[in-house]
Amino acid sequence: MVGSLPLQFGWIEYLNLVPQAFFSGLLMGLVYALVAVGLALIWGVADxxxxxxxxxxxxxxxxxxIGANNYGIDPLFMIPVNVVLLFVAGYVTYKLVxxxxxxxxxxxxxxxxxxxxxxxxxxxxxxMGPDTQSVETFMFDGAVxxxxxxxxxxxxxxxxxxxxxxxxxxxxxxxxxTGKGIRATAQDPEAAQVMGIDPDYMNGLAWGIGSATVGVxxxxVATFFSMQPELTPTTWTLFAFASVALGGFGNILGAVAGGMVISMVEHLGGVLLNPSYKELYIFLVFILVxxxxPEGILNWGEGE
Structure with missing residues (x-):
């Protein structure tokens, strides 16, 4: 499979694909890391x-x-809206359920x-209906x-x-x-309560903040990734779980490293192996871990 790639693309094109995939993997690794840290925070604090x-x-x-296509609001200006909306959604979900x-x-x-x-x-x-939809306008469009x-x-x-x-x-x-209170609750809720920290409040904040990060x-991601109610959330949840599994469940720093590794596996695997199966490589790594x-290959200790 690897040997067929230079014949398919040509040696020059093939050599260009590797650094292209590497730097693209770094960019998307930051996105996967951001998605993963919210899940790791919720998992690590509320268990x-x-x-x-x-x-x-x-x-x-x-x-x-909706903001971009219906009202002409650039996606960048929707960040604070979604941060507030998702924080409230996460916090209320914790409190009520x-x-x-x-x-x-x-x-x-x-x-x-x-x-x-x-x-x-x-x-x-x-x-929203079952059809695949995409954001139509973004001030930073095109390629560089x-x-x-x-x-x-x-x-x-x-x-x-x-x-x-x-x-x-x-x-x-x-x-x-507040951040130190959240970390203390994650490490030992009973000890945190003795120190005057309300674990219930910190759990709610963890759900709110974790949801807000995935809101960002x-x-x-909506600026370049089409959305569909059944496939899109499943795909990104699996990416997040794979990243958290690599870093160690509940380990926030490990989730960042896991997100970077998952992205590099996806992008470099798509170049060095068959690009049609690049998502498969991620989940093979996930299952093997x-x-x-199961404690995570990048687990450096308890979550920070």
Missing amino acids: IVNFAYGEYMLIAMYVTL IKRVMDAPMLSQIFVTFGILLILRFGMLFV VIAGLNFSLPKIVTGVVSLVTLVVFFLFLNRTK AGTM LIYK
Whole structure:
């Protein structure tokens, strides 16, 4: 398979594809990392798997689509709208639903989040319809050539926005009193409560902030990724789970590294192997990690 690629593309084109795939992988790795850290935060603090995570991202994508296509609002200006909307959605979901099953068996928790998934999915299917839709306008449209390599401008902007959001996210967790409270709750809820921290409030914040981060990702991904109520959330949820699995479940720094690795596997695998199966390579890695190293191959210890 590898040997057939130079014959298909030509040696010069083939040599150009590798650096192209590498840098594209870095850009999309930032996006995968942003999607993954929200899931890792919720998982690490509340200790519940949110199977409806991709649906929250799709909400942000659809809100961006409506703003851009119906009202002419550029997707960049939809970021604060989706941050607020998704934070409220995540926080309210915790307070009204998740809080009541915090001490329930894991299977019950899974059924609850899967129920939320079905409600949101069929709700969006009813409102938006089953057809694939795309954002039609974006101020940063087209492509740009850098050092002879072609890059999608929307993907570059999305990568930059993802990087900035990740920096803000980690500064919040590590430099603010509230962020340190969230981390303390994740490490030991009982000890945190003794120190005067309200674990219930921190769990709600974790759900809100985790949902808000995927809201940023959904806003920007909508500029180059078509959306469909059944396929889109499943795809991105699997990307997030694969990234978190690589980094170690609940490990936020590991989720960033996992997202980068997943993206590089996808992009370089698409060049060095068969590009038709690049998504398959991701899930093969995901399955192998779950089987042979379920704690995560990039797990550097407990989540930060």
